[in-house]
Amino acid sequence: MNPLNVRSEIAPLKKVLLHRVGKEVENLTPDILERLLFDDIPYLEIARQEHDAFAKLLTDKGVEVVYLEDQIAEVVKDRAVRASFINQFLDEAGLFSPGVRAAVKEYFSSLDNHALINTMMAGLRKKDLPQIADYSLTDMLSSNYPFILDPMPNLYFTRDPFATIGSGITLNHMRTDVRNRETIFAEYIFKYHPDYKNQEIPLWFNKSNTSCSIEGGDELILNKKVIAMGISQRTDAAAIEEVAKKLLFAEEETFERILAFKIPAKRAFMHLDTVFTMVDHDKFTIHNQIEGQLKVFSITKGSKNNLKIIEEENTLANILKKYLGLDQISLIKCAGGDQIDAGREQWNDGSNTLAIAPGEVVVYSRNQVTNQLLKENGIKVHVIPSSELSRGRGGPRCMSMPLIRKDL
Incomplete structure (x- = not known):
């Protein structure tokens, strides 16, 4: 059986991909709502x-x-795939400061696969990695911004x-x-x-x-x-x-x-x-x-x-x-x-x-x-x-x- 088969909007649904709302919505703040394409902040427990x-x-x-989070957690069980995935994720997140990137990768290495994916999705606050200093001019100029990695609400x-x-x-x-x-x-x-x-x-x-x-x-x-x-x-x-x-x-x-x-x-x-x-x-x-x-x-x-x-x-x-x-x-x-x-x-x-x-x-x-x-x-x-x-x-x-x- 083909693993994908969708040829109608209304045909009986047999398999579907969802993402259970996660802590990424708790990292929304009024200052970044517009940039993250939200008009309000959902209450996670009720959501x-x-x-x-x-x-x-x-x-x-x-x-x-x-669930999206379970599917990708299963994918990164392979160590080589996990390493490639992390690198691409950090690239597309625009995290190019060598010192900060190394610190984030070290932190990621301490997480199991589900925790890794949940952290990537939720976003990474600077206070979660207090050892990170201002490594570059770019880091110093953005030192008041609370996130190392933005949430993905x-x-x-x-x-x-x-x-x-x-x-x-x-x-x-x-x-x-x-x-x-x-x-x-x-x-x-x-x-x-x-x-x-x-x-x-x-x-x-x-x-x-x-x-x-x-x-x-x-x-x-x-x-x-x-x-x-x-x-x-x-x-x-x-x-x-x-x-x-x-x-x-x-x-x-x-x-x-x-x-x-x-x-x-x-x-x-x-x-x-x-x-x-x-x-x-x-x-x-x-x-x-x-x-x-x-x-x-x-x-x-x-x-x-x-x-x-x-x-x-x-x-x-x-x-x-x-x-x-x-x-x-x-x-x-x-x-x-x-x-x-x-x-x-x-x-x-x-x-x-x-x-x-x-x-x-x-x-x-x-x-x-x-x-x-x-x-x-x-x-x-x-x-x-x-x-x-x-x-x-x-x-x-x-x-x-x-x-x-x-x-x-």
């Missing part, structure tokens, strides 16, 4: 309870849940650093430097973890080969032939073209078309899946503010290994009907499109649903208006608590990366 409820719901539905949004498409992945180049370290975990898991190291996992996008950005929240698989991708605040059009050049010409895959959605480059609309998700064969959630602003481009194979790109001149519903081969499409507006309710619930990811089967989705409890509309449209809704997880600006889809879904 963990909410995340555990999410994981339990999935396991109760027969989904195998694996966005890790619980496992959707973004890589994305499973078919039997391969896009190993993503994140828009912001503060999130680029996250992709190292995926890189090493798919290269060295026992589940994957003897497989040839196709890379539809490789972060090492480009400077253009793409994030998993902008990658949606509508069916075995059609993919939707967002040109957004976080994903460049050039990155989508790179994916298309590999994926659409891959003989082992069935994908024939990418629909590129141009959405407003705004914080509230950061990824396509914050304003548009698939909940059934013919039903989608959507934030009403993007519907009139959407430009949609169809990308297919052209002649001589070139791409054929055309701008679609039609409504979103008609474009979806055309390419998904459906007679009717239901676009369920976040909070019914009400100016006040929709603004509030979209901010709390009312349109960001995780489908675990056709017509069956996981949603945040706080989006009551949208959740009721989903039910009225025949969708089975599983509600998870969301007072703290939602402070990170991501919903159930953002917090999960499917590895295996059944084929429809």
Whole structure:
């Protein structure tokens, strides 16, 4: 059995990657919130309870849940891989001061594998290594900054650093430097973890080969032939073209078309899946503010290994009907499109649903208006608590990366 298989947003979910919220959120401070892409500071104890409820719901539905921290801890059991991983991590963290780097590596050497990974994720405070002096001019100038290694609070949004498409992945180049370290975990898991190291996992996008950005929240698989991708605040059009050049010409895959959605480059609309998700064969959630602003481009194979790109001149519903081969499409507006309710619930990811089967989705409890509309449209809704997880600006889809879904 192929270790990766995702050819639909709504096919029954069998295996998923999560990251249980860790102490990285306790290293958030008001001064660094904006740089670390947070608007508020979650309360860890409650956030963990909410995340555990999410994981339990999935396991109760027969989904195998694996955790990012456990997967990478298993990878670094190999001493050579561990050494390589630490060096690359420190490089991408920008830790080049020889003295500080040596002290950090010595400290890391005292940690077991799980403690090492948890420390990398949580961040390393200067007070944790009091023996470190100011080794260089750079160190002296930054001596008031409390961290040697910044925390990685966005890790619980496992959707973004890589994305499973078919039997391969896009190993993503994140828009912001503060999130680029996250992709190292995926890189090493798919290269060295026992589940994957003897497989040839196709890379539809490789972060090492480009400077253009793409994030998993902008990658949606509508069916075995059609993919939707967002040109957004976080994903460049050039990155989508790179994916298309590999994926659409891959003989082992069935994908024939990418629909590129141009959405407003705004914080509230950061990824396509914050304003548009698939909940059934013919039903989608959507934030009403993007519907009139959407430009949609169809990308297919052209002649001589070139791409054929055309701008679609039609409504979103008609474009979806055309390419998904459906007679009717239901676009369920976040909070019914009400100016006040929709603004509030979209901010709390009312349109960001995780489908675990056709017509069956996981949603945040706080989006009551949208959740009721989903039910009225025949969708089975599983509600998870969301007072703290939602402070990170991501919903159930953002917090999960499917590895295996059944084929429809």
